[in-house]
Amino acid sequence: MPDTATPGVAPIALDAMGGDHAPDEIVAGAVQAVRQHGIPIVLVGSPRPVYEALSRHDATAEIPIVRAEEVLKMDEGALASLRRPRSSIAVACHLVRRGDASAVVSAGSTAGIVATGKLRLRSQQGVLRPAIAVALPTRPTPSVLLDAGANAEVKPEMLVQFAHLGSAYAETALDIEKPRVGLLTIGSEPEKGNKLVRRAHELLSAASGLDFAGNVEGHDLLTKVADVIVTDGFTGNVALKTIEGSVRYAFTELRETIEESRAARLGGLLQRRRLRELHRRLDPEEHGGAVLLGLNGTVVIAHGASRAQGVSAACVLAARISRQGVVARIGERLTAAHRPHRLWRSSAPGTHGTDAPV
Amino acid sequence: MPDTATPGVAPIALDAMGGDHAPDEIVAGAVQAVRQHGIPIVLVGSPRPVYEALSRHDATAEIPIVRAEEVLKMDEGALASLRRPRSSIAVACHLVRRGDASAVVSAGSTAGIVATGKLRLRSQQGVLRPAIAVALPTRPTPSVLLDAGANAEVKPEMLVQFAHLGSAYAETALDIEKPRVGLLTIGSEPEKGNKLVRRAHELLSAASGLDFAGNVEGHDLLTKVADVIVTDGFTGNVALKTIEGSVRYAFTELRETIEESRAARLGGLLQRRRLRELHRRLDPEEHGGAVLLGLNGTVVIAHGASRAQGVSAACVLAARISRQGVVARIGERLTAAHRPHRLWRSSAPGTHGTDAPV
Incomplete structure (x- = not known):
């Protein structure tokens, strides 16, 4: 239909x-x-x-x-x-x-x-650099991870821009108001991580127009602690493929577990439909893919x-x-972020229209 | 007992x-x-x-x-x-x-x-730098991932050493003969990745005493394409925590799926014991932890x-x-790797004894 x-x-x-x-x-x-x-x-x-x-x-x-x-x-x-x-x-x-x-x-x-x-x-x-954004299957709404592989080497200020790109995507395509931004690193304290991440943490904390929620770790990627998670394209690509591989692994192990015992096999039959549905929801094929922002x-x-x-x-x-209108929304965000006086904080609800495609 | x-x-x-x-x-x-x-x-x-x-x-x-x-x-x-x-x-x-x-x-x-x-x-x-190694729950034998978080910034030659540390661990504690080493990156071709990884690829290809299997990606971490997977401590820690989070996520989703329907719930009861066993095998608590090598x-x-x-x-x-005797085995490997003529390739089977603890 x-x-x-x-x-x-x-x-x-x-x-x-x-x-x-x-x-x-x-x-x-x-x-x-x-x-x-x-x-x-x-x-x-x-x-x-x-x-x-x-x-x-x-x-x-x-x-x-x-x-x-x-x-x-x-x-x-x-x-x-x-x-x-x-x-x-x-x-x-x-x-x-x-x-x-x-x-x-x-x-x-x-x-x-x-x-x-x-x-x-x-x-x-x-x-500065376009980035690849993917929607991770968190609930109630997806989380946006970027950069998922366009830029293997980045500078701290690019991570701040990725936060704007991802926020624009979350606001428009995913309908998330005032998206919270997390920085992917290896410890929750600001001083944890590598040089890139420590400097990016400072810049993100000071940035206007972003709702920065602080550091997030690998185990937070699917728990919806942030709506937008920024990282360099190397780490982001490894993380994304690790999620895909781990979910596939868990399902394979599960299937084998189900098939190992007769009683469990009966149980498995009863569940097959629901498992299929779940698998589909987690399957990257079904998300529709990554977006180059x-x-x-x-x-x-x-x-x-x-x-x-x-x-x-x-x-x-x-x-x-x-x-x-993600493209237009990114334009608005970057213009506002570069205004000299930085009075702009975040958009009032409803001010970003859903501009029609060309 | x-x-x-x-x-x-x-x-x-x-x-x-x-x-x-x-x-x-x-x-x-x-x-x-x-x-x-x-x-x-x-x-x-x-x-x-x-x-x-x-x-x-x-x-x-x-x-x-x-x-x-x-x-x-x-x-x-x-x-x-x-x-x-x-x-x-x-x-x-x-x-x-x-x-x-x-x-x-x-x-x-x-x-x-x-x-x-x-x-x-x-x-x-x-x-050069001690590294944290973790055993990932692959089959038939675990895979060793390192560095899982001791060194957020590394140099290419450290990744070569990590390969030796991990190989020594695999040979002794995990009983894997001639462990294959993979380099974690974001594409299978040698020229993919960031500067660190490209240089490390060259060094690993030329290193003696290592069985270098080439690049591996995030989705390979649990598929046993390599026995030892080397990476910097930032990427390794993100990857490890992403695996933990993803497996936990898959199980939570699964439990909810099982509980959603009555027929499936019945099936779930039948499977509960086997699922518990599986969950235990994937639980990082059960692996015993990470080793500082x-x-x-x-x-x-x-x-x-x-x-x-x-x-x-x-x-x-x-x-x-x-x-x-992992410590002694690491010593042997590094001594051999630094021999000027590099005649040494890999240990003959059975030559590394199981030296008793002090």
Whole structure:
């Protein structure tokens, strides 16, 4: 049942060539996004295989294709994006830049998407470094972790900016009022951690427009002690993948435990449906992916292993983010943070509109 | 049933004053270690409360007390260890130094234990920095992660040493022949990661006496792709706490899922015992704690929240490590690694004896 369709909204530019299962699963995800969620999609990639995949869903009339001659391979790094100005991800960015698409979605190589996005969409004014934000499955609302891998080396002032990027994301896409910001480190006292984190702690404590809640540790990532958790891209990526690995590990151990005994197996049968639901909620595929914040346009990075369901979820996420005006909200926050007198503290409720996508 | 008692073995010096539940749970853990595992213990701390706690177990005749006038509080950092030469942890180290104890066990502040251990036991010859190693619950054998928090800032050559420390631990305490070493980073290719990791990758690739298996990522920590995983103490501590938090999270979610439906609740009852067993295996309390490697003596750091069971497990671990001669094995490895001609590759099987504790 289409519930998010808005007439006249620019489509999502979906990179048909990125990901382990491109183009077939990407196209299947596009069909699902259109038919189940009413999200307009344009597929960017090599016309023939994409058209053939669309035919198998009888969807050639529903989803247009934009030609891109080149493909950024999964193992190609940042430099390749310079050498391939007509890659599917570069063309998708170009569509957003021209206003012909509202957001980019790709399941391609993260390094390639980040490099291409920075080159083709450019950073927003005042943004030192775009960062990758992921929504962790905390309750009642998700927590935003960033940077999850765009910047392996950062400076303390970048962590303060990440706090603004993440707060803007939490306020708009996740509807969290006055998000609390935590700094990921290895002890709760301000003097704990490494040089980067100690200096960032000072800057965050003094920053205006942020609700800084202090240090958080690895075991706090899923306990909702903060709405936004900032860290460098190296630590953030290790932490994110450790969460994924640990949850997968706990479920595997659990399944084996269930299968070991007959009585327990009976119990397991009774629970199978609920376990599946839980697993789905924790599965990164289902979250829709990571968001590259700080560019002049919305870019969603789907998991490289995404199948149709994950691709569709990424398109839903991209449509929501673009509709909620995260880009504009980041602009407002950074402008306010740089005002010389720093009178601004935080937005009055309701003042940040939900600006429509281009 | 005592299974590890050896006549004439020096006792474990157990810090009675460190930890959230000291001295009562520490003393209870000591009693358990002595009675259930036959491990000789000497309790170090303030005589009166320790004696009173021992009385409640009718154990005053079984476990001697060594007086320590001062206590290193949980919130005291590294500097306090200089100001408190008669703290319970300092006195415990002194016992090992004098040969009156075979190992130190403490559930006190990690920073305090590391600083005191370095000051009182000194680093082994050739060790740049002692590191904290933890055994992750992989199968069939545990994996060793280090540094888990002793050194927030490290240099690339320290990561190579950590590989030797961890390999010595894996070879002796965990009985793993020719341990494979992985480098924790954010991509599998050698050029991925930050400056520290890229340089460490080069050094590890060229190092003799190590079986370097290349880069590993956060999701590999529990999949046994390597026997030893090296990283800086900041990333390692975040990763370790993230594992603990994620596993706890998965279990909480699971329990709620089970309790949500009546049919599933029935299933849950059937499984309760097996789940408890699984949870126990994943519980850091049960692993016995972290080991501070690279000092002239064995130091085991129990979880600060340890209760009797965790304290007892830490004593069992300390006795095993001390018996297996990890300290001597580290000495052999570092000597071999620094031989000018680097002819040495790896030990022939069976050449590293299980030297008895002092």
